[in-house]
Amino acid sequence: MGLLPDAPLILGDGHLMEYYSVDASGYSVKPRGVALPRSVGDVADVVRWAAQNRTPVTARGAGTGLAGGALGDGIILDTSRMDRVRYLDGVVSAGPGARLGAVARLLSGYGRILGPNPSVGPYCSVGGMVATNASGSLSLGYGSIIDNLESVTLVDGRGDVVELPSNRHYSDIISGICRRAGPFPDTTKNSCGYRLDAVPSPDMSHRVVAASEGTLGVVVGARLRTHPAPRRRALAVMRYADARSAAADCPRILECGPVSLEVVGPGIMEGYGGSCVLFAEFHDSVPERGGPDHADRVCGDVRRAAGVRPVMIREGIDRWLAGRNAALSRSLGMTGDRAPSIIEDATVPLERLPDLFDVIRELGERTGSTPVYYGHAGSGNIHVRTPADSRVTEWYLCEVMALGGTITGEHGDGMGRTGFVRRQYGEQNHMLFGLLKDAFDPHHILNPGKILPA
Ligand SMILES: Cc1cc2nc3c(=O)[nH]c(=O)nc-3n(C[C@H](O)[C@H](O)[C@H](O)COP(=O)(O)OP(=O)(O)OC[C@H]3O[C@@H](n4cnc5c(N)ncnc54)[C@H](O)[C@@H]3O)c2cc1C
Structure with missing residues (x-):
């Protein structure tokens, strides 16, 4: 037995529940149980059991998410053991628990790289990256996960295994919903809500899983395009x-x-x-x-x-870049900030970036502090850290929306931003989000309270 216990489903063990009650976000929610599947069949069994018992299931990769997306009060499904990685013809196929470090090591043997590169480095998982539509500094040149996803396999809220885009039934539903979508922010990155804007046809239906935060299905496999290493x-x-x-x-x-x-x-x-x-x-x-x-x-x-x-x-x-990548930990040291931050991932169209910095300056005046910031300037995505109460938070996020931006460019809605998703997208898109959720997860057991209210 390794560090993790052997049983596939553990209920109520004190220390283990404490461990899974936190991630990198600063939120804390104690789960009722933890599942440690080894196979797609194990995941399907857990989800089927949860559907029958109307118990929430929250998938978890490495827990490096900054929005509390991997926290929940039902079963935490830790995919760490499903970590196989293979490479063929420019595409890497990975289990959800495969760590970015393992993917990068395999690819370096072929002279290839994965485009999206969260600054957390080797620790995050493929499942978590897909579910948040992760990106990073190199997304300017190589795109976010959504731009590199070739296909995805997931277990839906009934416990059925679904492969996209090859599953015609689901692809037609997704594409029908996406055709009715209203306007989306004109940004190069966006991890807010469901990405209905990214599915122009049924053969792109898999892209709606990127940024879906485990609310449509548990990702059990993903195929990602790779790029020649420089x-x-x-x-x-x-x-x-x-x-x-x-x-x-x-x-x-x-x-x-x-x-x-x-x-x-x-x-x-x-x-x-x-x-x-x-x-x-x-x-x-x-x-x-x-x-x-x-x-x-x-x-x-x-x-x-x-x-x-x-x-x-x-x-x-x-x-040199290590100095840039240490920005989050250094900024936490500067602000003494252990509280969850939901204003930290705003993304605006590039031409509005100077205006976003004006908003950040005003944020400092409103909070009586000096906001610490860093981020992916070329994508208009700025991470800002400052203590902010709910009034200031609402003001800031509304300013971002007024600039034509999105409240999260790469970290997802999670626990903090879900309450603002409807405001960003309006009634029509929000209603379509609900239809998509119902199609994949009729009992609303998959990561409830993320993207859509519970
Ligand atoms: C220091 C630091 C720097 C960071 N820099 C970046 C950055 O530059 N760019 C960036 O994009 N992010 C960044 N992040 C955020 C984080 O690393 C990414 O969001 C990452 O993709 C999360 O992966 P994870 O495996 O830790 O996911 P988790 O934290 O375990 O989960 C995140 C979300 O994904 C869902 N999920 C996990 N696995 C699955 C699955 N198999 N199926 C369905 N849903 C699943 C969870 O339910 C949750 O909603 C940073 C974080 C830290 C701490």
């Missing part, structure tokens, strides 16, 4: 006096084709004091994006137009 990389590091001028420069930098354009706010990076820092990364493996030689063009353009003096890095890039 042989040459370059990183331009640019220092700005303030966030607004950094944001105003982003469109110019994007024209040079970086695969990643990240921002780290004042005080987070050692040695950068009160400056706002942009990192633009270039890969030779994406020639249509220009490659590392374009890094020099960025430096020249930025120097001429903004008077900024970029530093060009060609060796030891990962060491």
